[in-house]
Amino acid sequence: MTRQGFALPRQGQDQDPAAPQPLADDETVDLTAERSGAGVDEILDSLESDLVGLAPVKTRVREIAALLLVDRVRGRFGLSAGPPSLHMCFTGNPGTGKTTVALRMAELLHRLGYLRRGHVVSVTRDDLVGQYVGHTAPKTRDAVNRAMGGVLFIDEAYYLYRAENERDYGQESIEILLQYMENHRADLVVIMAGYADRMETFFASNPGMSSRIAHHLEFPDYSLDELAAIGELMLRAQRYRLSAEAQATFRDYLARRMTQPRFANARSVRNALERARLRHANRLAAATAPCGKDDLMRLEPADFLASRVFGG
Amino acid sequence: MRITQGAFSYLPELTDEEITSQLDYALGHGWAVSVEFTDDPHPRNNYWDMWGLPMFDLLDAAGVLHEINACRQAYPDRYIRVCAYDSRHPRQTVALSFLVNRPAQEPGFRLDRQEAAGRHLRYTIHSYALDRPAGTRYSPP
Numbered sequence: 001m002t003r004q005g006f007a008l009p010r011q012g013q014d015q016d017p018a019a020p021q022p023l024a025d026d027e028t029v030d031l032t033a034e035r036s037g038a039g040v041d042e043i044l045d046s047l048e049s050d051l052v053g054l055a056p057v058k059t060r061v062r063e064i065a066a067l068l069l070v071d072r073v074r075g076r077f078g079l080s081a082g083p084p085s086l087h088m089c090f091t092g093n094p095g096t097g098k099t100t101v102a103l104r105m106a107e108l109l110h111r112l113g114y115l116r117r118g119h120v121v122s123v124t125r126d127d128l129v130g131q132y133v134g135h136t137a138p139k140t141r142d143a144v145n146r147a148m149g150g151v152l153f154i155d156e157a158y159y160l161y162r163a164e165n166e167r168d169y170g171q172e173s174i175e176i177l178l179q180y181m182e183n184h185r186a187d188l189v190v191i192m193a194g195y196a197d198r199m200e201t202f203f204a205s206n207p208g209m210s211s212r213i214a215h216h217l218e219f220p221d222y223s224l225d226e227l228a229a230i231g232e233l234m235l236r237a238q239r240y241r242l243s244a245e246a247q248a249t250f251r252d253y254l255a256r257r258m259t260q261p262r263f264a265n266a267r268s269v270r271n272a273l274e275r276a277r278l279r280h281a282n283r284l285a286a287a288t289a290p291c292g293k294d295d296l297m298r299l300e301p302a303d304f305l306a307s308r309v310f311g312g
Numbered sequence: 313m314r315i316t317q318g319a320f321s322y323l324p325e326l327t328d329e330e331i332t333s334q335l336d337y338a339l340g341h342g343w344a345v346s347v348e349f350t351d352d353p354h355p356r357n358n359y360w361d362m363w364g365l366p367m368f369d370l371l372d373a374a375g376v377l378h379e380i381n382a383c384r385q386a387y388p389d390r391y392i393r394v395c396a397y398d399s400r401h402p403r404q405t406v407a408l409s410f411l412v413n414r415p416a417q418e419p420g421f422r423l424d425r426q427e428a429a430g431r432h433l434r435y436t437i438h439s440y441a442l443d444r445p446a447g448t449r450y451s452p453p
Contacts, residue, residue, distance in 0.1 A: 006384075116374075138364060142367070144375070145367055145374075146369050146371070148373075148374040184378070187375075
C-alpha cells in the first residue's frame with residue numbers, strides 16, 4: 001500500500017533553488033565577523049559580567065558557543081556533521097545559578113541558530129509524571145511538545161526516578177524523555193538540574209539517560225569574595241549601596257552564614273539583602289530627621305547586625 | 313475518488329515542510345492546534361476522533377508534527393486532519409483545518425434516491441466505505 005503523497009518530498013523540488021551554493025574549497029571565512037553577526041559576544045560578555053565566579057561553567061559555555069559557530073561555518077563549506085547533541089546536566093548546590101545559566105543558554109543557542117525559538121519551559125516531576133495508569137505519557141508529551149524549539153529545563157530531575165517503588169510512573173516518563181532526546185535533537189535541548197550526589201544516583205540507575213547527556217556541568221560553591229561581589233551586584237540592580245562600614249559587616253555576616261546549616265549560596269545572599277532592606281526601611285521610617293536620596297540608598301551596619309546570624 | 317475537504321484540498325498533498333509552515337502560521341496567531349482522525353469521510357460528519365487533547369501553549373510546530381506522525385503510524389489508512397482553533401472572543405471557531413493523511417484507496421460516494429410522497433425525490437450521498445464495519449473500512453481484514 002502506498003501513501004498518497006503526504007510526508008513525501010515533492011517531485012522536482014528536491015533542490016531548493018534559493019539554497020546557497022557551498023563555498024569553494026580555497027575560500028576563507030572571517031570567524032570574528034561571523035561571531036558579531038550572530039550577537040554571540042553580547043551574550044557571552046553579559047554572562048561574564050552578570051555572573052560572578054563559575055569559571056568552569058563559563059568555559060564550557062564558551063566551548064559550546066565556539067562549536068556551534070564552527071559548525072555553522074563548516075555547513076557553509078558543505079561539511080555538515082549533523083546537529084550535535086546538546087542535552088546538558090547542571091549539578092551544584094542550591095543557589096549556584098543553575099536556572100540563571102539555563103536561561104542564558106537558551107538565549108545563546110537561539111542566537112547561534114541551534115534552537116528555533118529559544119524559550120525555556122521549566123518543569124518538575126509534577127508536570128511530567130501522572131497520577132494513574134495512562135496519565136503519564138500524555139502529560140510528558142505535552143510538556144515536551146511545549147518545549148519544542150526551545151529548552152526543556154527539568155529541575156530536580158532525580159525525583160523522576162524513585163528506586164523504592166518499582167511501579168512508580170516516573171520510569172515511564174524517563175523512557176518517553178529518552179525517546180524525544182534521541183529523535184528530536186534538532187528541535188529540543190533538555191537540561192536537567194539538581195544536587196550533585198542525588199544526580200549521580202539518578203544516572204547510576206538510568207544509564208541510558210547519562211549516556212544521552214553530552215555535557216555535564218558542575219556548578220561550584222561560591223567563595224566569600226564571590227558572594228560579596230554577588231551581593232554588590234544585586235544591590236546595584238536594586239539601586240542600593242553599602243556604606244564603607246557596612247561592607248565589612250556584610251562580609252562578616254556572609255562568613256558566619258556560610259558555616260550555618262541550610263546555606264544556599266546566592267539565594268541566601270538575596271534573602272539577607274531582602275531582610276536588610278526591611279530593616280533599612282524600618283530604620284528610616286522610625287527616624288525623625290529628614291532623609292535625602294543618599295539615605296534612601298545606603299545600607300548601614302545596623303541593618304545587618306540585627307540579624308540572628310550575629311545573635312548567637 | 314479523491315476526497316476534498318478543508319483547506320488546500322485541491323492542491324497536491326502537502327509535504328511535511330509545507331505542513332510545518334502552515335502550523336507555524338496557525339501557532340503564530342495563537343490558535344490551539346489539534347489532530348483528529350476518522351474513517352467516515354462524509355462531508356457532514358463532524359465527529360472525528362481526537363488524537364489526544366488540543367495542544368495548548370505550544371510555540372513550535374515540531375511538537376504537532378510529532379503527533380501527526382504518531383497518528384499516521386497508528387492509523388495509516390484513515391483520514392487525518394489538523395484543526396487550528398481560534399479562541400479569541402468574536403471568532404471562537406476553527407480557523408484553519410486541512411487533511412494531512414488519507415487512505416490509499418478511496419472508493420468514493422454513490423447517490424441514493426429515495427421516493428417520497430407525491431413523486432418527490434430525496435437525494436443523499438452514501439460512502440461506499442461505510443458498507444464495511446468501522447475499523448475495516450479502508451483496510452480489508
